[in-house]
Amino acid sequence: xxxxxxxxENFRQFRDDAITFANGSEKNVTVxxxxxxxxxxxxxxxxxxxxxxxxDFDTRPERLASEGAMAEAAVGDKVDVSVRLSFDHEGVEYVxxxxxxxxxxxxxxxxxxxxxxxxxxxYRENGSWATRNNASNKLDxxxxxxxxxxxxxxxxxxxxxxxxDNQDRIQEAIQNIMGLTILERATKHLGDAAxxxxxxxxxxxxxxxxxxxxxxQAIEEEIDALKREQDDVQRNIEHIxxxxxxxxxxxxxxxxxxxxxxxxxxxxxxxxxxxxDIERIxxxxxxxxxxxxxxxxxxxxxxxxAEELDAMRERGEIPSELSDSFIESLLQAEQCICGRELExxxxxxxxxxxxxxxxxxxxxxxxxxxxxxxxxxxxxxxSDFLEEIDELTAQxxxxxxxxxxxxEKIDDVSTELQKMDSxxxxxxxxxxxxNNREQKLAERDDLIGEEAAIEQKIDDKNEAISEIETEIDxxxxxxxxxLLAKKRRKAAKEVEHELxxxxxxxxxxxxxxxxxxxQSEFSEIATKDLQAEISEDFALKIWQQxxxxxxxxxxxxxxxxxxxLAFIGSLVDIAQERYESEAESEYFDTGGIYPIVMDSPFGAxxxxxxxxxxxxxxxxxxxxxxxxxxxxxxxxxxxxxEDIVGEVYWLNFTDGEGVDNHPQTRIETxxxxxxxx
Amino acid sequence: xxxxxxxxxxxxxxxxxxxxIFENSYDFMVFLAVVGYRENQKITSNYLGSNGxxxxxxxxxLKGNELYRTVMACLAFQDTGDPSALVDEGQQSKTLxxxxxxxxxxxxxxxxxxxxxxxxxxxxxxxxxxxxxPGSGGELEKIVESFDEEIMKGT
Numbered sequence: 001x002x003x004x005x006x007x008x009e010n011f012r013q014f015r016d017d018a019i020t021f022a023n024g025s026e027k028n029v030t031v032x033x034x035x036x037x038x039x040x041x042x043x044x045x046x047x048x049x050x051x052x053x054x055x056d057f058d059t060r061p062e063r064l065a066s067e068g069a070m071a072e073a074a075v076g077d078k079v080d081v082s083v084r085l086s087f088d089h090e091g092v093e094y095v096x097x098x099x100x101x102x103x104x105x106x107x108x109x110x111x112x113x114x115x116x117x118x119x120x121x122x123y124r125e126n127g128s129w130a131t132r133n134n135a136s137n138k139l140d141x142x143x144x145x146x147x148x149x150x151x152x153x154x155x156x157x158x159x160x161x162x163x164x165d166n167q168d169r170i171q172e173a174i175q176n177i178m179g180l181t182i183l184e185r186a187t188k189h190l191g192d193a194a195x196x197x198x199x200x201x202x203x204x205x206x207x208x209x210x211x212x213x214x215x216x217q218a219i220e221e222e223i224d225a226l227k228r229e230q231d232d233v234q235r236n237i238e239h240i241x242x243x244x245x246x247x248x249x250x251x252x253x254x255x256x257x258x259x260x261x262x263x264x265x266x267x268x269x270x271x272x273x274x275x276x277d278i279e280r281i282x283x284x285x286x287x288x289x290x291x292x293x294x295x296x297x298x299x300x301x302x303x304x305x306a307e308e309l310d311a312m313r314e315r316g317e318i319p320s321e322l323s324d325s326f327i328e329s330l331l332q333a334e335q336c337i338c339g340r341e342l343e344x345x346x347x348x349x350x351x352x353x354x355x356x357x358x359x360x361x362x363x364x365x366x367x368x369x370x371x372x373x374x375x376x377x378x379x380x381x382x383s384d385f386l387e388e389i390d391e392l393t394a395q396x397x398x399x400x401x402x403x404x405x406x407x408e409k410i411d412d413v414s415t416e417l418q419k420m421d422s423x424x425x426x427x428x429x430x431x432x433x434x435n436n437r438e439q440k441l442a443e444r445d446d447l448i449g450e451e452a453a454i455e456q457k458i459d460d461k462n463e464a465i466s467e468i469e470t471e472i473d474x475x476x477x478x479x480x481x482x483l484l485a486k487k488r489r490k491a492a493k494e495v496e497h498e499l500x501x502x503x504x505x506x507x508x509x510x511x512x513x514x515x516x517x518x519q520s521e522f523s524e525i526a527t528k529d530l531q532a533e534i535s536e537d538f539a540l541k542i543w544q545q546x547x548x549x550x551x552x553x554x555x556x557x558x559x560x561x562x563x564x565l566a567f568i569g570s571l572v573d574i575a576q577e578r579y580e581s582e583a584e585s586e587y588f589d590t591g592g593i594y595p596i597v598m599d600s601p602f603g604a605x606x607x608x609x610x611x612x613x614x615x616x617x618x619x620x621x622x623x624x625x626x627x628x629x630x631x632x633x634x635x636x637x638x639x640x641x642e643d644i645v646g647e648v649y650w651l652n653f654t655d656g657e658g659v660d661n662h663p664q665t666r667i668e669t670x671x672x673x674x675x676x677x
Numbered sequence: 678x679x680x681x682x683x684x685x686x687x688x689x690x691x692x693x694x695x696x697x698i699f700e701n702s703y704d705f706m707v708f709l710a711v712v713g714y715r716e717n718q719k720i721t722s723n724y725l726g727s728n729g730x731x732x733x734x735x736x737x738x739l740k741g742n743e744l745y746r747t748v749m750a751c752l753a754f755q756d757t758g759d760p761s762a763l764v765d766e767g768q769q770s771k772t773l774x775x776x777x778x779x780x781x782x783x784x785x786x787x788x789x790x791x792x793x794x795x796x797x798x799x800x801x802x803x804x805x806x807x808x809x810x811p812g813s814g815g816e817l818e819k820i821v822e823s824f825d826e827e828i829m830k831g832t
Binding site: 282283285286287289290293294295296297298300301302304305308309312317364367368370371374378382386389393452456459462463466473 | 687696697698699700704707708711712714715727730743744746747748750751752754755760761763764792794796799800803804806807
């Protein structure tokens with residue numbers, strides 16, 4: 001899709017204005033300058049109104065018709081509101097136009113009432129224009145509504161993608177770009193279908209089976225109630241943590257307690273660092289366990305097998321021919337199965353070479369020899385494994401002791417603060433604040449315990465459900481319809497499970513694709529030695545290399561914004577790649593080429609990050625439209641982007657003070673704006 | 678690619694995904710199979726799991742690991758008493774799944790009920806098992822040497 005021209009008539013503060021968009025590979029950026037309140041967000045909404053009849057305004061969302069046009073109209077008069085967009089898509093020229101007619105109801109009615117709404121989509125074929133039936137569907141095919149938030153967005157909010165706990169939005173975006181939502185919906189429908197079949201089973205089932213289904217459904221309801229309870233507890237925890245942080249800030253501001261509070265923050269940081277170290281040791285223990293944990297347990301099995309094979313070999317029950325490939329593998333490793341070195345020219349080496357020439361394939365004896373050959377290696381790993389684990393456990397114990405020491409110091413600070421009972425001019429006393437804080441901490445700990453207990457209950461209930469499900473499946477029921485419904489329910493469940501697996505795999509595949517692009521894009525833009533990635537749980541994270549280790553860093557707003565833009569850029573890339581790829585896929589949408597329209601992507605950023613974001617923007621998509629205030633634009637942004645800007649506009653807003661004047665914005669080109677100045 | 682189904686339970690998700698103790702499901706599966714052998718627990722019916730409680734692994738993942746290949750060959754040999762099981766991939770995958778299912782039942786009781794991260798419980802189990810083990814000492818060397826002589830005796 002390539003935007004060509006946008007025309008607005010009586011749309012909010014625009015009376016009769018137009019923008020022609022920059023195209024081409026050299027200068028693909030269109031800039032629209034406008035002060036706050038001049039209509040930048042209105043322009044963004046013009047796109048979503050045209051495509052999906054959807055707007056998102058903070059002020060007076062019901063007032064779509066121009067205030068000036070409504071004021072000039074007499075009661076009963078009609079005002080035409082329209083947005084018209086010319087664009088190319090897959091080599092075809094289109095003009096989309098949404099038109100709404102507002103009728104003025106009374107002399108002080110500036111909103112009007114919609115009497116007609118019409119959407120038309122024209123396209124040019126063989127030189128002449130034709131109209132598409134079902135314009136709304138076609139437009140949704142060209143730019144699906146589920147994707148619109150990714151391509152038409154408020155730049156000031158975009159950093160939220162990389163904020164804390166935004167995994168859901170990242171996952172949703174990934175699902176949307178690949179059309180995986182269809183799979184998600186199918187999975188849900190199958191779940192519903194399984195539920196319906198279960199009801200059918202119950203209707204025709206024996207008393208015993210019906211009782212089991214009743215039990216299962218009752219437990220499911222209990223789980224739902226527990227999940228709601230869990231959400232409430234989580235919200236309460238967040239609320240209390242905010243209160244604790246507010247108290248900390250107050251203690252930091254009070255002269256009497258500032259030093260102590262500062263010290264406590266330092267101690268808490270120490271504890272946090274130690275806990276990170278403990279976590280790292282835990283990870284090392286897990287790594288050991290994953291790689292070699294099986295060895296000590298496997299030892300009896302391998303030894304018994306080796307002994308038996310040895311006895312069989314002595315009895316001649318295992319053929320003793322050795323294949324060339326086995327001999328070669330020993331020579332290449334320069335080691336015999338016992339660990340003896342096989343250095344070229346030595347006697348053992350020649351012995352082994354002498355065994356070459358047999359014509360048999362790798363067989364039973366080779367397998368037996370390999371097993372015996374593993375014994376020495378395994379015995380070594382076995383003793384190393386436990387030694388390593390013991391060492392790690394000892395290190396962890398030491399760190400725990402250190403944590404205890406710091407926690408004692410933190411308690412001492414608290415005790416000291418509790419003794420400071422003098423009241424400040426603002427009527428605050430550190431002792432009162434500290435007591436309050438202690439109480440909040442206790443409340444929070446109780447809630448955390450409560451949440452864990454709820455989680456445990458949910459786990460237990462889920463387990464009870466899976467036991468009942470096995471019982472349901474094992475029930476022999478004589479009614480044919482029950483059996484049929486049971487079979488159907490089982491099939492629906494199985495397909496749901498399979499689809500869920502496919503769905504998760506695809507989502508992860510797209511996550512990995514997206515990651516490759518984010519990593520290269522982000523490291524190219526970001527000033528510091530930072531890397532961005534979408535973690536396995538779909539959080540957009542930023543890492544810094546410190547020595548041999550990667551440490552997750554607290555993201556500044558600028559870094560969050562760059563990471564988020566890199567993520568969006570990766571999705572644009574993926575959509576384009578899918579579009580250009582020949583391969584058909586039954587699960588994916590076919591992708592597309594999309595422009596990006598951004599409102600204020602530089603707001604609230606410092607100069608360095610503005611420059612970095614400016615570098616990133618033209619790379620995001622084939623065509624980019626940026627709305628920015630003069631203050632956001634001037635300086636590094638202008639320096640970086642002036643060469644690639646193809647079209648520039650100014651939103652000149654007049655607030656319309658005076659009896660017959662009303663707020664209005666004119667979209668003017670650079671030359672006209674200059675003349676106006 | 679050849680695959681093998683296996684009996685799964687929530688413990689797999691906890692150990693592999695939630696707490697990331699074992700990197701892959703197949704690592705945990707081999708671990709469980711060894712536990713199953715050790716505890717003399719093998720399941721011959723429903724060892725593939727059902728009702729969403731079933732998983733599938735690529736056999737190549739196991740073959741690519743020397744240690745796992747050895748474990749599979751040993752289990753198959755111990756199960757059949759037939760040396761040809763040492764090279765019978767189908768038999769090896771099946772025996773692995775049967776012992777892994779038995780090991781899973783045991784593990785559920787041993788550390789499935791531990792609240793939170795069961796890493797330490799698993800380590801403790803290994804440590805206890807190790808303490809029960811009679812010292813292997815020179816026995817191992819003797820076996821290795823005896824096989825080694827076989828190669829060294831020349832033609």
